[in-house]
Amino acid sequence: MTRIAMLSVHACPLARLGGRDSGGMNVYVRELARQLGRRGIEVDVFTRWREREDPQIQSLGPNARVVHLLSGPIGYYPKMDVYRRLPEFSQRVLDFARDEDRRYDLVHSHYWLSAEVAEVLRSRWRTPVVQMFHTLALVKAQAMDDSMNGEDQVRELAERAAVRTADRIIASSEIELSDLITLYDAEPSKVRVVPLGVDTRLFRPLRQADARAALGRDACEFLILFVGRIEQIKGIDVLLEAIGDLLRGRPDLKRRTCLVVVGGAIDPRIDGSESEKIAELQAMVDAHGIGENVDFVGSLEQPELALYYSAADVCAVPSLTESFGLVALEAMACGTPVVATRVGGLQTVVTSESGVLVPPGDAEALAHAIESLLDDMELRIQLAAGARARAVTFTWDRVADGVEDIYSELLTPARAGISK
Structure with a gap:
């Protein structure tokens, strides 16, 4: 069975939506992990332990779970504080995998904060990395007509490094693909466009x-x-x-x-x-x-x-x-x-x-x-x-199809399922 280490360092997929650092990305990680789990792919989503009442491990459904890891005291941290503790978070992931005797076939990283952790895991596990940014620093700076502050500069450097080193990059639209190529010099052959989905059973017309x-x-x-x-x-x-x-x-x-x-x-x-x-x-x-x-x-x-x-x-x-x-x-x-x-x-x-x-x-x-x-x-x-x-043409099932195809590109027959 293929096993994925999914990284969403600052955004728990089970967080209440609409607050600080919680929105579409949380939904994406949650729904993708669930869909992949239903297909027989094991997914562990690693995220910072932010809420005291949350258990360390929470199920997302068959074969999918959220793993909360300590990286500084439990609670909300601004993004730069999360960034400064990424070495600790990386070590916590490595310790968890060792203690559970779990081997992962691929690392799927979400957002720039997860990218550095993904590189640490790649170097230790020799696994391919898939990166999705969700938002890009340079696009945000253009939209806000702002000069880059210290956080933006750190973020841009992290994004550029991930663009260079990731084995595949997922863009949610052709426009994001264009931004990655023109602003970050992404290699077009590494980028795949997979639009987001929606739960059409929950979100449906009512009178x-x-x-x-x-x-x-x-x-x-x-x-x-x-x-x-x-x-x-x-x-x-x-x-x-x-x-x-x-x-x-x-x-x-x-x-x-x-x-x-x-x-x-x-x-x-x-x-x-x-x-x-x-x-x-x-x-x-x-x-x-x-x-x-x-x-x-x-x-x-x-x-x-x-x-x-x-x-x-x-x-x-x-x-x-x-x-x-x-x-x-x-x-x-x-x-x-x-x-x-x-x-x-x-x-x-x-x-x-x-x-x-x-x-x-x-x-x-x-x-x-x-x-x-x-x-x-x-x-x-x-x-x-x-x-x-x-x-109704945008379903999470279609998202999982696209992501699973990307995984298949990277997991050769000799590589796939090493976690067994």
């Missing part, structure tokens, strides 16, 4: 009235939804400006429209810095005069999130950059039209049959696109059908 009733969201005629981490790169400030401008110019909509923001921690006892970000956004909401229209609900479990997608008339994804755009795909799977920015992988997910694309950072264009959908029920119905039809 809007039923979803709103279940959530107690009957007060507003129109519901606009934002889902994501409370970070500038997700464009939440641009969305608030757009909603403010829209509702000021359309008093008829102001009385009938709500914006629900899913993500972040509302309770400072859970995450003080996250709650501070939400407080700053609340001040922005008040400045725009839309306090009665906007509701911050914090992070949600996925079944409740699926209800919100179905309850919404429009899902706004105003990100400044996205390597793929899983939120857009989840909304589409629920039959909800998407207004998204024309950046990164969102351009390959959202089509004219499933939503509307606008320039990033353009509050006026975002407001106009949302307004056009709220004013046209027939268009919303048409896009809802197109959204679901497109989303």
